[in-house]
Amino acid sequence: MSNSRLCLLSLVSILSLLITTTTNLVAAQRQRCRPDQTETLKRFKNEFTFSSSCSDDAYFLRGVTCDNVTGAVTILKLPSGCLRGTLRDNSSLFELSHLRYLNLSFNNFASSSLPSAFGQLHNLEVLLLSSNGFLGQVPSSIRNLTKLTQLKLSHNKLTGDLTSLLQNLTSLVALDVSSNEFYGTIPSFLFTMPSLSYLDLSENHLSGPLEPPFSLPNLQFLMLSHLNINHQLDLRIFSSLKSLSYLDLSGISLAPISMDSDIDFTKNLNVLLLLECNISKFPRFVRSLKNLENLYLSHNRIKGNIPDWLWSLPRLTTLYLYNNSFTGFEGSLDHVLANSPVQVLDMAYNCFKGSFPNPPRFIINLSAWNNSFTGEIPLSTCNRTFLDVLDLSYNNFTGLIPPCLGNMNVVNLRKNKLEGNIPDEFHIGASTQTLDVGYNQLTGKLPRSLRNCSLLRFLSVDDNRIKDSFPFWLKALPSLKVLTLRSNRFYGPISPPYGPGPLAFPKLQILEISHNRFTGSLPRNYFENWSATSLKPNDEEKYMGDDTSDEYIYQEKLYMGDYTSDKYIYQDTLDLQYKGLYMEQGKVLTFYSAIDFSGNKLEGEIPESIGLLKALIALNLSSNSFTGHIPLSFANVSELESLDLSKNKLSGEIPQELKRLSYLAYIDVSDNQLTGEIPQGTQIIGQPKSSFEGNLGLCGLPLEESCFTENTPSIEEPDEEEDGGVLKWRAVAIGYGPGVLFGLAIGYVVALYKPEWFIKNYIQNRLLGIGRL
Numbered sequence: 001m002s003n004s005r006l007c008l009l010s011l012v013s014i015l016s017l018l019i020t021t022t023t024n025l026v027a028a029q030r031q032r033c034r035p036d037q038t039e040t041l042k043r044f045k046n047e048f049t050f051s052s053s054c055s056d057d058a059y060f061l062r063g064v065t066c067d068n069v070t071g072a073v074t075i076l077k078l079p080s081g082c083l084r085g086t087l088r089d090n091s092s093l094f095e096l097s098h099l100r101y102l103n104l105s106f107n108n109f110a111s112s113s114l115p116s117a118f119g120q121l122h123n124l125e126v127l128l129l130s131s132n133g134f135l136g137q138v139p140s141s142i143r144n145l146t147k148l149t150q151l152k153l154s155h156n157k158l159t160g161d162l163t164s165l166l167q168n169l170t171s172l173v174a175l176d177v178s179s180n181e182f183y184g185t186i187p188s189f190l191f192t193m194p195s196l197s198y199l200d201l202s203e204n205h206l207s208g209p210l211e212p213p214f215s216l217p218n219l220q221f222l223m224l225s226h227l228n229i230n231h232q233l234d235l236r237i238f239s240s241l242k243s244l245s246y247l248d249l250s251g252i253s254l255a256p257i258s259m260d261s262d263i264d265f266t267k268n269l270n271v272l273l274l275l276e277c278n279i280s281k282f283p284r285f286v287r288s289l290k291n292l293e294n295l296y297l298s299h300n301r302i303k304g305n306i307p308d309w310l311w312s313l314p315r316l317t318t319l320y321l322y323n324n325s326f327t328g329f330e331g332s333l334d335h336v337l338a339n340s341p342v343q344v345l346d347m348a349y350n351c352f353k354g355s356f357p358n359p360p361r362f363i364i365n366l367s368a369w370n371n372s373f374t375g376e377i378p379l380s381t382c383n384r385t386f387l388d389v390l391d392l393s394y395n396n397f398t399g400l401i402p403p404c405l406g407n408m409n410v411v412n413l414r415k416n417k418l419e420g421n422i423p424d425e426f427h428i429g430a431s432t433q434t435l436d437v438g439y440n441q442l443t444g445k446l447p448r449s450l451r452n453c454s455l456l457r458f459l460s461v462d463d464n465r466i467k468d469s470f471p472f473w474l475k476a477l478p479s480l481k482v483l484t485l486r487s488n489r490f491y492g493p494i495s496p497p498y499g500p501g502p503l504a505f506p507k508l509q510i511l512e513i514s515h516n517r518f519t520g521s522l523p524r525n526y527f528e529n530w531s532a533t534s535l536k537p538n539d540e541e542k543y544m545g546d547d548t549s550d551e552y553i554y555q556e557k558l559y560m561g562d563y564t565s566d567k568y569i570y571q572d573t574l575d576l577q578y579k580g581l582y583m584e585q586g587k588v589l590t591f592y593s594a595i596d597f598s599g600n601k602l603e604g605e606i607p608e609s610i611g612l613l614k615a616l617i618a619l620n621l622s623s624n625s626f627t628g629h630i631p632l633s634f635a636n637v638s639e640l641e642s643l644d645l646s647k648n649k650l651s652g653e654i655p656q657e658l659k660r661l662s663y664l665a666y667i668d669v670s671d672n673q674l675t676g677e678i679p680q681g682t683q684i685i686g687q688p689k690s691s692f693e694g695n696l697g698l699c700g701l702p703l704e705e706s707c708f709t710e711n712t713p714s715i716e717e718p719d720e721e722e723d724g725g726v727l728k729w730r731a732v733a734i735g736y737g738p739g740v741l742f743g744l745a746i747g748y749v750v751a752l753y754k755p756e757w758f759i760k761n762y763i764q765n766r767l768l769g770i771g772r773l
Contacts, residue, residue, distance in 0.1 A: 521604025
């Protein structure tokens with residue numbers, strides 16, 4: 001998926017360049033439109049629910065161009081994310097009969113069929129209907145648009161046979177029907193259209209065979225990935241496409257003879273995607289592709305060494321070899337990669353052994369996680385001045401961490417055998433945003449120069465031997481969202497040293513300090529002024545392009561630490577204990593908020609200010625020495641799903657208000673000194689009895705001890721309002737299982753000391769596979 005997303009970014013720019021062949025339409029001088037045309041546009045807008053930004057007519061009309069003589073609308077580029085509703089055949093849109101260019105992409109016409117009235121717009125030359133939610137078959141009236149040069153219907157739910165679409169559309173230069181549900185055979189006429197330059201049929205249910213000869217002298221971009229081609233494809237059939245520069249056959253099984261052939265591909269080919277093609281040998285024909293810039297061979301079965309000639313390709317800048325069975329490199333490790341022009345290199349999830357080679361001089365993203373590299377990390381990485389992302393996690397590197405971490409945006413050295421201190425050499429203005437050195441053998445203290453990393457968002461040093469006090473000084477970092485100190489030798493209080501007060505990191509969402517030697521109590525206002533009090537689910541967004549461009553993509557960031565550029569994609573991952581389960585290397589949703597203080601020597605009462613953390617999803621205070629009552633304010637933590645207070649010295653009753661926490665899917669208060677009746681909310685009595693055992697004074701379900709004598713009235717049935725809460729919880733609990741909150745990387749789930757609960761509650765959860773690039 002990550003590779004396809006990266007390719008999407010490339011295609012966005014490629015297709016936008018292609019579309020500029022008609023920008024003479026857009027660049028035409030915008031004249032005053034006729035009043036009747038303006039009124040028609042306003043009527044069109046009022047047929048839908050529109051976003052607040054589109055309530056302004058000037059904003060809505062800014063993508064409109066009218067003919068400088070007649071005043072008729074000729075160009076309409078609807079702002080992305082503007083309209084929502086059903087597009088009908090009688091829409092005012094189809095009164096604009098002079099339209100030559102129409103772009104409705106990225107507006108929500110979900111559950112609308114594609115109106116046949118589009119066929120009335122006989123003057124259309126460009127029709128862009130991407131990501132609109134259209135469903136059903138493409139109407140035959142589209143054939144009437146004989147002037148069309150560009151037709152884009154991608155990312156909808158369109159079905160039917162493509163043979164009913166396009167034979168009259170002989171002027172087409174670009175056709176994109178990708179990511180739909182089209183079925184039937186791939187129409188042969190598509191490969192005999194002399195004007196066609198861009199063809200994308202990928203991610204449909206179309207079947208083969210593909211039969212040459214192809215008569216496509218101008219075809220530059222061909223995407224056929226993830227089709228139902230029912231035979232092994234011989235790459236030699238594409239050798240006749242002499243203008244081809246971009247070829248994507250991902251997900252199609254390729255004939256082995258193709259890999260051993262010297263295919264006479266066009267010298268113009270600069271992007272080749274062969275992911276998931278069942279390839280077992282490195283393709284020999286690549287050696288002759290002197291203009292190749294991007295090569296994707298991930299998710300295949302290629303074994304042995306990477307050939308040394310690959311690094312001599314003069315224009316190769318992007319190379320993805322992820323998830324194969326490579327074991328090494330041909331040639332000298334000192335020079336084999338160093339002189340290569342490669343800027344993005346992904347060798348992760350292979351079988352590489354031995355020393356790591358000196359990286360390419362102009363490397364930007366270097367990913368080699370989950371291999372078996374040994375020895376020291378080459379000091380030459382410090383001389384790679386363009387290096388943004390270094391991910392060498394899950395290897396067997398030894399020795400010291402290189403002293404140049406502050407020069408990179410992302411450094412992930414997790415799960416190696418590195419020793420010594422974390423280098424205290426983060427200079428003022430250091431670009432570091434993610435630093436993960438967990439699961440090594442590091443000692444010493446946290447480097448105080450981390451205060452210079454004003455962009456730092458993710459810091460994980462878990463499972464090392466670091467001996468230090470709590471790093472209150474990290475509060476100076478305005479962007480820090482994740483801080484993981486778990487399983488080290490940190491000691492002392494976690495209350496601010498300058499007097500009782502809130503901890504109050506500016507943007508902290510995850511604080512994981514379990515299994516250390518922290519001591520002391522927490523003041524009543526400890527949880528005041530935390531970002532989790534007002535955290536919103538979608539506080540991170542990414543934009544690619546702008547909403548007036550032909551190819552605009554808006555996407556809320558789904559995961560924390562989602563770094564996207566035109567060169568690479570990287571997502572932070574971390575280990576979490578959640579709902580009694582241990583989850584390794586999960587990608588974490590942007591709205592996830594968690595606190596884990598378990599396994600320390602904290603004492604005193606749990607602060608009432610915990611109730612201010614309304615967006616908190618997981619809280620673990622187990623295995624400490626907390627005393628007093630469970631705060632009533634827990635009832636205000638309305639998003640709470642996982643609560644572990646076990647193995648403390650808590651007394652009194654469990655607040656009955658906890659049964660109002662309709663999202664609460666896991667609670668453990670075992671091994672305390674609690675008394676009274678367990679709250680009888682469905683989400684609580686559905687827990688295993690082990691979650692309440694070890695409290696001699698507790699009674700009620702799910703324990704066997706009854707709170708009532710024979711003369712005591714039975715428990716009343718829950719009223720309608722409680723039933724509503726139960727139903728709400730059931731619906732939400734399904735959505736918030738660990739398979740949804742986390743995309744598990746190298747995923748496995750271990751039931752921690754509660755196997756019977758694990759089996760009962762999680763046997764149906766889906767576990768995802770690889771969770772990052």
